[in-house]
Amino acid sequence: MQNPNCPAQGNVASQPQVSGDYIIEVKNVFKQFEDGKFALNDVSLSVKKGEFVTILGPSGCGKTTLLRCIAGFQVASSGDILLKGEDVTQTPPYKRPVNTVFQKYALFPHLNVFENVAFGLKMKKVEKTTIAKKVKAALKMANLTGYEDRKVDTLSGGQQQRVAIARAIVNEPEVLLLDEPLSALDLKMRHDMQIELKELHDKLGITFIYVTHDQEEALTLSDRVVVMSEGEIQQIGTPTDIYNEPINCFVADFIGESNILSGTMICDRKVRFCGHEFDCVDEGFGEMMPVDVVIRPEDIYILDNPEKGQLQGEVQSCIFKGVHYEMRVLTPDHFEFLIQDYHEFLPGRKIGMLVKPEDIQIMKKERLFNTFEGEIVKNNKVNFLEADWDLDPEVAAQFEPGDKVRVEVEFADVDLQDYEEEGTLTGEVHFILYKGDHYHLTIRTDEGYDIHVNTQDVWDDGDRVGVVILPKDIRVSKL
Amino acid sequence: MKKLSDIASSRHTWAWPYILFLVLFVVLPLVLIAFYAFTTADGRFTVQNFLKFFTHSEAISTFVYSVFIAVLNTVICLLLGYPAAYIMANEDYRTPKVMAMLFILPMWINFLLRTVATVELFNMIGFKLGEGALLFGLCYDYLPFMIYPIYNTLQKMDRSLVEAAGDLGANRAKVFTKVILPLSMPGVYSGIVMVFMPTVSTFAIAELLTHNNIKLFGSLIQDYITTSDLLNYGAVLSLILLVIIGITSFFGSTEDDSQKGGLI
Structure with missing residues (x-):
């Protein structure tokens, strides 16, 4: 992160x-x-x-x-x-x-609307007639003219909100x-x-x-x-x-809906994902670099003839959203896309998908695998993330206890267990990203470290998990 | 004909024990006080007892003194209790829970026992019993009744109101006088009522802490009523006290309600 x-x-x-x-x-x-x-x-x-x-x-x-x-x-x-x-x-x-408009308004319940709005000016010892004039103007600005003598707890939420705004802006x-x-x-x-x-x-x-x-x-x-x-x-x-x-x-995930996929930047202006090569407008990522690709659901065009699309797929579900329809489409390689279109494509229908080069947003991958700092300990184990993990005995033989090592683990090699006690360490699901054909999870361990995991299983935010990594999947190298 | 189960399930039926209790122990005694106040020892109607009070300088001066002591005690409790409640309710001071406990703890024990203990304590350290000891004892007994309601209103107060006042240019002193104090007034009023009323009618504390040298109005009533031939006069004094307490509690409750929007 x-x-x-x-x-x-x-x-x-x-x-x-x-x-x-x-x-x-x-x-x-x-x-x-x-x-x-x-x-x-x-x-x-x-x-x-x-x-x-x-x-x-x-x-x-x-x-x-x-x-x-x-x-x-x-x-x-x-x-x-x-x-x-x-x-x-x-x-x-x-x-x-500066003046603040508070989340729950924080209006003074012992004062009426006028007195609430006048509070700041009174604190500044502004002259009375000026206060009356300014408060009147602020209330007018907030569409509250005529509410001067009302008690604040007799106002609706929207009106209270306006009083709060008037109370702040009256101080200029x-x-x-x-x-x-x-x-x-x-x-x-x-x-x-x-x-x-x-x-x-x-x-x-x-x-x-x-x-x-x-x-x-x-x-x-x-x-x-x-x-x-x-x-x-x-x-x-x-x-x-x-x-x-x-x-x-x-x-990308927080702002709006998006399809986020793992891909490879082949060279400038060429990116490969979902088994297809796409033209794009991004440059400067280097050659054959792993990247994340973002495509907004409204930027995927649906074609009647599957052969004419860059990708083919079958509509899985179709929901009417008012202005548009929202469809989930599955490609033969089991990548799932979220697509928004003004036209309805019913489930079961085979379609083609097209993405324009300028609608493909490429992002550098923040990391390619988990890396931790660790130390070899006795009994063919390595200590990292404040836990002792079993190592392959052959690998462990190359090190002495006390050696400082760099530990690498692929995202897909981290196993998550429902039963916390089965894990070498425990934590909870902290962030979930759907990447078309798998989930990319961030597990926050109880000690406060992050482990990144690729999995097909569905987890929820906040789920408690046990983390298991097989000895063969732990790569160690001397620091 | 009504079935027995119908009678048992009717809500009116359940009210009867309470009504009976109220009549026997609240209404009847009030009626008796009024009856005795307006009659002579042999049962004839008279207003002589009232006239006696207004010409009886000892009773009047005791009455004035009792009110004076009660007001003084209420003021002392307010001056000591408000800051204590404020500090306990304010997160910034991080008062340990223990401190709140210590203030409330004396309320667990009967006040007579506490007063007896205070007398022993004063005797031990050689402090002369008298007016000073009386005020100390009253304050000691009634301080929690002042702290608790104020603490309650302060604690329920929205912290963002304090922030809003600061945001609008009020310094710490202004935040207190313009926001915190006015908003804690309901607690102050109930604190005043809860301290003032019982202090006016107290007599045991005065007896114990002054070796019966200082008479409060409560002690006076007790004297007349236990001396049976002046029962009627004692009833008059009780009635007068009752009216005074009634007036203060009315004052307290109306102020209280106006803060809540004057529903009653």
């Missing part, structure tokens, strides 16, 4: 280093919690004035922590946060020129931070509020930093999207960049 070329830094480096351009600069921020876990792991991010930036990621990825560090509710363990070029890393929230902050502000609303209301937020952003012209786990929301609203996972920034880019050119499997 760790990407050595942290895209965040790459992005920063590619932009001119003039502090004046950026309203927010997050520089190499780490946040470690008391239990030792890193919520933020070397996060760097620069936001221009007036931008709408969305921080997107699954729950527990560190996106809210990042927002809270910018707001000042949490202090970064190391690294710097700059607002308008000024270091605010240690500044308490009440002295920062440099930056508005929004922490999953729409997650408590129902779908219809959420769509309406998305449009209102976008309009508000255009009207106010201030910087919005928006945290969400909803990828559709992120793509709809933002100028730029920051995709996070496991406390690290995976990719920063415009919604189209993120969607069309995901930098790794995590981003």
